[in-house]
Amino acid sequence: MSTQTDAEVAIQAAEAGAAVVRAKYGVPLARYDKSPTDFATEADLEAEQAILDVLRAARPDDAVIGEEYGADGQAARTWLVDPLCGTLNFAAETPLFSVNVALKGPGVAAVAQPLTGEVFWTDGTTAMVRRDGTDSPATPSATSLLIDVDVDDPPGSDFVGARILTDPTLLATFGLRVSSTTLTLAWVAVGRRAGYITNGALVDSVHFTAGIQLCQAAGCVVTDFSGEPVHTGPGLVVAADTATHDRLLEVVSRCSA
Structure with missing residues (x-):
């Protein structure tokens, strides 16, 4: 088991998925229909695999539930993975999508925005946004309306x-x-x-x-x-x-x- 904190694992996993999504953006990709209005792309599948690789290496005893590959394992600790939240936007080349990794219970999570390189993350106590390797506190504000x-x-x-x-x-x-x-x-x-x-x-x-x-x-x-x-x-x-x-x-x- 890795000595990384859960938050560090979540960030690494989200960034691994984001790297795949970023590389696939704007590229013709095969689609796999789920319903008349929903589908996955090669980017969804490859990004989830990249995330799983990180989680399995760092937390081999944990369970994972992924959007594309489903449940893997049973354990007290479970990671929830959406490798490309906003597939319709991604496929339409609309840059509004994210890569989500969360650990149930402790409140640990990371949300990566592939095209800006930002990662929004929390260790369950504080919330931060990482830009160019630098973390700043997440500060809610209603001023935008x-x-x-x-x-x-x-x-x-x-x-x-x-x-x-x-x-x-x-x-x-x-x-x-x-x-x-x-x-x-x-x-x-x-x-x-x-x-x-x-x-x-x-x-x-x-x-x-x-x-x-x-x-x-x-x-x-x-x-x-x-x-x-x-x-x-x-x-x-x-x-x-x-x-x-x-x-x-x-x-x-x-x-x-």
Whole structure:
């Protein structure tokens, strides 16, 4: 077992995946259909393999759940891996995607943004952003007044996303963006977004766990749609501060009525 800390392992794994994704960006790639609206690319598969190589070398006794290759092993410690969160954006050469690595429980996570070289990470206590090898504290801020609303509709749900996007109070207060990846959660943690709203049951999600843990460590307000602790009920509302979170909860409540 490596002498690296869990946070160092997460960062190394995310950077390994990001290197693959960066090299594959803009290159014609084979696609592997999962559903009519979802697919993986060679970049997803190769990036996950690169991440797995790091995790298996550093933490051989841990279990891993990956977006592409599924579960590997059973252990008290489990890593959650999404090698390319935002595959649709990646395939369309829209530079809004991330590489996510999270350790369940301790709150350790790393979210790499391949095309900028940034890594947003947390050891479960503090949250940082690494640029050119230098770490700076992740500092949430609502001053941008930009929020992202994920309008995907999980099967069997009655998501309020469409109603939120046309809510007059929200439109008078915030600027809306839609990117639908953990990258947005990382941006809330460092002040590039004021908040984020998405629906669904997100417990142990390879898509969201890293971003949620990062935002919690950064001091963001993170709850379900009822304002209860995240995963208590459905939905996710993340905000840079309490005032912004209260406003977003009011909109969610009104649009859910």
